[in-house]
Amino acid sequence: MRRMLVALLVSAMTFAAALAAPPPKPDWPPPGGPFSQSTIDAKTYLIDKVVDFSVARSLPYKIPDWTTFENVKVDNGRWLVLMGLRGVKLEPVALRQLVTVKVPVVEPGAIVINGFDDDWAGIAPAVTDPADDYGPLAGEAGTDLASVTLARDDVYLFGRVGTHDGGPRDDTMYIVELQLYFLQMHSPGDLSVNCSKPPNDGWLCLVGDRTGAVRAFYPPNSGAVQGGNGFIEWKIPISDLENRPSHPHAMYPVNGKQDRGVENRFVRSYIHPLGSQVTDELPQFGRPLIIDFFE
Numbered sequence: 001m002r003r004m005l006v007a008l009l010v011s012a013m014t015f016a017a018a019l020a021a022p023p024p025k026p027d028w029p030p031p032g033g034p035f036s037q038s039t040i041d042a043k044t045y046l047i048d049k050v051v052d053f054s055v056a057r058s059l060p061y062k063i064p065d066w067t068t069f070e071n072v073k074v075d076n077g078r079w080l081v082l083m084g085l086r087g088v089k090l091e092p093v094a095l096r097q098l099v100t101v102k103v104p105v106v107e108p109g110a111i112v113i114n115g116f117d118d119d120w121a122g123i124a125p126a127v128t129d130p131a132d133d134y135g136p137l138a139g140e141a142g143t144d145l146a147s148v149t150l151a152r153d154d155v156y157l158f159g160r161v162g163t164h165d166g167g168p169r170d171d172t173m174y175i176v177e178l179q180l181y182f183l184q185m186h187s188p189g190d191l192s193v194n195c196s197k198p199p200n201d202g203w204l205c206l207v208g209d210r211t212g213a214v215r216a217f218y219p220p221n222s223g224a225v226q227g228g229n230g231f232i233e234w235k236i237p238i239s240d241l242e243n244r245p246s247h248p249h250a251m252y253p254v255n256g257k258q259d260r261g262v263e264n265r266f267v268r269s270y271i272h273p274l275g276s277q278v279t280d281e282l283p284q285f286g287r288p289l290i291i292d293f294f295e
Contacts, residue, residue, distance in 0.1 A: 024079070028093050029063065031082055034183065034285070035094035042081070042092035049074050053269040054187045057082075059183055066093065070182045071264055071289060078289055080182065083253050098182065098183050101126045101267070103157070111151060111158045113235050115228040120160050123147045126267060131164040133279035136273075142167015144281040146230075148176055148269045152293070156235040157262065159193060161269060174274040178241065178265035182287065185268070186210050191241055191261055195225045195232050203227050206238050216240040217278050238262065243260045263293035 017206070052073035059068050072081045074095075082094040104123055111119045125147035137143045142163050149160040161174045168174060178191045188211045188229035195205040202220025209215065216236070218224035225234040242261040268286050270281030 016197075028084055031061075031063070031066075032060065034080060034096050035082055036189070038094050038096055040095050045095060046081075046092055052079075055130055055251050057181060059181060064186070068183060078291065090132040094227070098236075099127075099286065099288045100291045102292050103262075103290060106151045106153055108155070108156070109154045110153070111233075111235070113158075113223055113226050113233050115226040117160060117231055117233065118153075120149060120185070120233070123149055123151050125162075126290075127269075127282055127286055129269075129282050129286065130281065133227065137273060137276060137279045140169065140279075141165050142169030142172065142230075143257065143271055143273065145269060145271055145280040145282065148267060148282070150236065150267075150290075155237060156194070157238050157241060158233070158235045160231055160233045161195075162231040164229050164230075168230075168232050169273065170199050171275075172196060172271060174232045175270055175272060177268040177270075178262060179268050180259075180265065182266050189259075191215075191265070193234060193236055193241075195234055197227060203232070205234050205236070207236060218264070218278045260294060263290055265290050 015049045031038075050073075053069060054073070056069040056072045059070070060066075061068050061082060063084075067083050067090070069081045069083060072079045074081075078098045078100050080096040083090040084093045085091075103126070106123075126149060128147045129145045130254060131144060131146070134144045138174075144164040146162040146164040147160075149162070151158045159176050161176065167174055173194050173196045175195075176193045179185065180187045188209060190210045192210075193205065195203060197203045203225045204220050205218040205225040206214050206256060207216040218234075218236075224236065225232065232279065240286065267290065268282060270278050272278045
């Protein structure tokens with residue numbers, strides 16, 4: 001009888017404990033998306049690394065209680081870090097390394113915007129795009145993006161957009177965007193350098209953002225933009241790309257450094273004929289992150 005009472009008491013205590021304790025949380029589901037090819041055990045990989053979130057930006061992920069942190073410094077690299085909430089703690093779920101680029105510094109006057117690109121010799125492209133991966137206007141010269149090359153001096157950011165198929169084409173926008181986010185396009189703070197040549201006119205360029213605001217305009221014959229044989233080149237004052245303190249999209253990471261509009265931005269480039277669709281653009285996972293621009 002005593003043994004039966006003890007057994008009943010133990011069973012009752014076990015049942016009560018089971019009611020009081022939350023059910024164990026299942027293992028993480030497959031993260032999918034940009035992390036679908038990752039084979040790294042995130043928690044193990046990061047445990048002995050120097051991890052710095054000071055310039056990272058975060059976005060909600062498609063799974064509840066998960067957040068993606070973009071541009072996390074892990075030792076000497078930059079990463080996408082997917083974090084999940086387990087109880088009251090965020091834990092790393094998955095990782096993906098970002099492609100980064102340092103914009104080379106050139107001497108003042110080394111690059112002249114004149115439609116000849118011999119002064120770009122020796123400067124490696126920031127990013128390249130394969131040939132024949134374009135659609136709506138296939139076969140029309142100047143619609144197949146080949147590369148984006150960047151350089152800078154103390155005053156200007158220089159850009160060269162090359163094509164595989166000659167051109168450039170009139171009445172077409174050749175755009176280089178500096179994006180805030182890797183996983184989200186069309187954010188209000190994304191900056192763009194948009195160069196085009198209207199019919200019967202010269203090359204012009206404007207700097208704007210996704211609110212529709214125009215920050216700067218460079219008309220034909222301004223010396224800021226010119227087309228050549230299979231490329232367009234431009235120069236923009238760095239000050240026209242910076243986020244001013246009064247700008248509503250200025251961002252202040254936790255280390256107190258203001259987002260200055262160029263560094264820690266992702267490079268997206270595309271070709272967009274007026275009145276038509278985008279014909280070609282850099283693939284998402286080929287968009288590099290500009291680092292150490294102001295150092």
